[in-house]
Amino acid sequence: MKSYKDLSKEELKSEIEILEKRYNEFKAQNLKLDMTRGKPCAEQLDLSMDMLDIPAVELRKAADGTDCFNYGVLDGIPEAKALFAQMLEVSTDEIMVGGNSSLNLMYDTIARAMSLGILGSTPWSKLNSVKFLCPSPGYDRHFAICELFGIEMITIDMKQDGPDMDTVEKLVSEDDSIKGIWCVPKYSNPDGITYTDEVVDRFSNLKPKAKDFRIFWDNAYCVHHLTENPDKLKNILKACKDAGNDNMVYIFSSTSKVSFPGAGVAVMATSTENIKGIKKSLTIQTIGHDKINQLRHAKYFKNLDGINSHMKKHADILKPKFNTVLEIFEGELGGKDIASWNKPNGGYFVSLNTMDNCAKEVAKLASEAGVALTKAGATFPYGNDPRDRNLRIAPTMPPIEELKKAIEVLVICVQLVSANKLLNQ
Numbered sequence: 001m002k003s004y005k006d007l008s009k010e011e012l013k014s015e016i017e018i019l020e021k022r023y024n025e026f027k028a029q030n031l032k033l034d035m036t037r038g039k040p041c042a043e044q045l046d047l048s049m050d051m052l053d054i055p056a057v058e059l060r061k062a063a064d065g066t067d068c069f070n071y072g073v074l075d076g077i078p079e080a081k082a083l084f085a086q087m088l089e090v091s092t093d094e095i096m097v098g099g100n101s102s103l104n105l106m107y108d109t110i111a112r113a114m115s116l117g118i119l120g121s122t123p124w125s126k127l128n129s130v131k132f133l134c135p136s137p138g139y140d141r142h143f144a145i146c147e148l149f150g151i152e153m154i155t156i157d158m159k160q161d162g163p164d165m166d167t168v169e170k171l172v173s174e175d176d177s178i179k180g181i182w183c184v185p186k187y188s189n190p191d192g193i194t195y196t197d198e199v200v201d202r203f204s205n206l207k208p209k210a211k212d213f214r215i216f217w218d219n220a221y222c223v224h225h226l227t228e229n230p231d232k233l234k235n236i237l238k239a240c241k242d243a244g245n246d247n248m249v250y251i252f253s254s255t256s257k258v259s260f261p262g263a264g265v266a267v268m269a270t271s272t273e274n275i276k277g278i279k280k281s282l283t284i285q286t287i288g289h290d291k292i293n294q295l296r297h298a299k300y301f302k303n304l305d306g307i308n309s310h311m312k313k314h315a316d317i318l319k320p321k322f323n324t325v326l327e328i329f330e331g332e333l334g335g336k337d338i339a340s341w342n343k344p345n346g347g348y349f350v351s352l353n354t355m356d357n358c359a360k361e362v363a364k365l366a367s368e369a370g371v372a373l374t375k376a377g378a379t380f381p382y383g384n385d386p387r388d389r390n391l392r393i394a395p396t397m398p399p400i401e402e403l404k405k406a407i408e409v410l411v412i413c414v415q416l417v418s419a420n421k422l423l424n425q
């Protein structure tokens with residue numbers, strides 16, 4: 001297909017006419033399709049159904065004799081720690097098992113730093129200025145935590161190998177009000193990018209001016225592969241230790257999209273010194289998390305092989321959905337120079353970049369045809385995409401026929417908005 005940029009005004013006009021006709025045909029169908037959030041579909045949730053059939057008597061005693069029905073155990077039963085230590089490639093004493101949500105762990109970690117500081121540092125809330133670096137496009141709920149606590153967000157460009165490390169290195173070494181950075185290092189939300197070894201090395205060798213600077217390494221998609229040849233992510237905790245920066249990273253993950261969102265198990269991995277610091281206040285916050293669910297997960301998955309073979313079943317369901325999106329993108333947008341997108345090897349999203357200053361208009365047009373997309377701009381701090389071009393596509397939830405329709409509407413909208421823009425230039 002010819003690039004839109006090479007079309008004459010007349011050619012653009014006739015293209016718009018065809019697109020408008022197609023758009024109106026979809027509009028007449030009164031569609032109501034929701035593509036807003038990256039939730040698993042019902043079929044994926046069914047995969048873990050058997051876990052709930054484990055008899056209660058088998059969920060009572062942990063390996064060390066702990067009665068899981070009773071109070072106690074702040075940081076997780078041994079079986080759960082062992083499972084997550086394998087998944088995150090750390091040792092069991094670097095693991096803290098939490099409740100059902102890793103986002104909750106991240107929120108608590110920031111809230112704790114705000115009110116109590118980190119390992120004896122001044123509580124962030126007592127400082128005049130606290131800033132976070134936000135590689136973007138990124139995860140809107142990370143940004144929402146910063147916004148809630150009044151932490152100033154600095155947008156960092158995402159490149160194909162990870163965040164723009166030249167800028168990250170420079171800023172953290174110069175400004176001691178920069179206290180953290182949000183990272184989704186594997187199959188990133190939304191770009192689907194896995195940070196290269198070089199990027200991980202540069203992270204572990206950061207020389208932050210603030211001694212309480214922390215990398216928030218949200219490894220939400222560590223086992224969520226879509227191909228037989230999964231991306232590999234270098235171990236950040238080990239790299240930090242090798243660089244003498246043992247305390248610089250907090251790793252987060254959960255089984256939300258392995259077993260059940262809202263009823264999975266969340267986990268944090270960090271240095272033993274950080275864990276000791278966290279436990280001082282955690283022990284006031286709770287007597288312990290849900291050990292029955294921890295044991296249920298440990299018994300069901302057994303080990304990392306168990307998790308990996310379960311994740312293959314997820315991939316079997318998700319792959320055709322991702323392929324549907326990519327095929328329609330390629331077929332309708334390929335070669336037209338009006339959009340670009342990533343082909344992720346895992347994770348939950350396809351990230352679509354339109355021409356500059358088109359994303360909001362595309363989302364509006366799609367919504368008028370009954371297709372709800374994640375709000376344009378949501379993938380940037382303060383909801384402000386400076387180029388107004390990024391759209392996060394979440395293909396997992398809708399049944400494939402609905403997904404196909406929604407993406408067809410979307411690509412028509414992208415073409416319509418682009419053609420009109422070029423016509424009026």
Ligand code: PMP
Pocket residue numbers: 038100101102103104139184189218220253254255256261262266
């Ligand atoms: N981190 C990222 C990058 C996510 O995409 C999501 C879910 N969309 C979460 C965290 C939420 O994780 P949890 O369910 O463990 O709170």
